Amino acid sequence: MKHIIAPSILAADFANLQRDCEMINESEADWFHIDVMDGVFVPNISFGFPVLAAVKKYAKKPLDVHLMIINPEKYIDEFAKSGASIITVHYEACVHLHRTIQMIKAAGCKASVALNPHTPVNVLKDVLADLDMVLIMSVNPGFGGQQFIPQSFVKISELRQMANAVNPNLIIEVDGGVGLVNIESLIHAGANAFVAGNAVFAAPDPVEMIADLKKVTINTHQI
Ligand code: DX5
Ligand code: ZN
Numbered sequence: 001m002k003h004i005i006a007p008s009i010l011a012a013d014f015a016n017l018q019r020d021c022e023m024i025n026e027s028e029a030d031w032f033h034i035d036v037m038d039g040v041f042v043p044n045i046s047f048g049f050p051v052l053a054a055v056k057k058y059a060k061k062p063l064d065v066h067l068m069i070i071n072p073e074k075y076i077d078e079f080a081k082s083g084a085s086i087i088t089v090h091y092e093a094c095v096h097l098h099r100t101i102q103m104i105k106a107a108g109c110k111a112s113v114a115l116n117p118h119t120p121v122n123v124l125k126d127v128l129a130d131l132d133m134v135l136i137m138s139v140n141p142g143f144g145g146q147q148f149i150p151q152s153f154v155k156i157s158e159l160r161q162m163a164n165a166v167n168p169n170l171i172i173e174v175d176g177g178v179g180l181v182n183i184e185s186l187i188h189a190g191a192n193a194f195v196a197g198n199a200v201f202a203a204p205d206p207v208e209m210i211a212d213l214k215k216v217t218i219n220t221h222q223i
Helices: 014-026 049-058 076-081 097-106 152-166 183-189 206-215
Strands: 004-007 032-037 063-068 084-090 110-115 133-137 171-175 193-196
Touching: 004 032, 004 171, 004 206, 014 049, 014 206, 032 049, 049 063, 076 084, 076 097, 084 097, 084 133, 097 110, 110 171, 133 152, 152 171, 152 183, 193 206
Parallel strands: 004 193, 032 063, 063 084, 084 110, 110 133, 133 171, 171 193
Antiparallel strands: none
């Protein structure tokens, strides 16, 4: 499967959201990545349902909704009704993670769990077979434009090995500090979906940057 590129709306120009959504529609991007922050789980507040509805109005590609909020189970149905295709909840925010995963699936969405940089991948062992995706946070969640944490490579490799045994179709998404400098090594480690905020929106030509990120393949000498 060709890897997935999901530009993060957090880095878009909110005063020109329609223009930026149309740019993503016209590009080779696969998904819209939507970062919802509550100011409690993370030290930042981004946006909620009204902005999601505005994106949904123009987006012609699946919405990959990343919930950086406490008690995400309270809002799963509303995010599903607002047009989310994939819903990611944080392991660190869910007391009854198994139940929350089932709620996401019952709402008709693909279920995904995110791990903060300090959370080891083996905590997902008993739910891995139920998941469509795992999101590896390669920065501490809360802000765009941060520096990639190299330990993420080890986590991705470990997770891919775990998934090969029980869920070979698992999508491994990497979020934070992803760009042309590290995407090839991340694919090599076993990831196959990439969030890109700054890399795309700070580029002189975002459509071209998305095409460049999409074009990357692993060199056979690395295998
Ligand atoms: C960080 C968010 C990311 C962010 C990535 O908390 O989850 O999705 O937008 O931005 P960049 O690609 O700029 O690191
Ligand atoms: Zn995100």
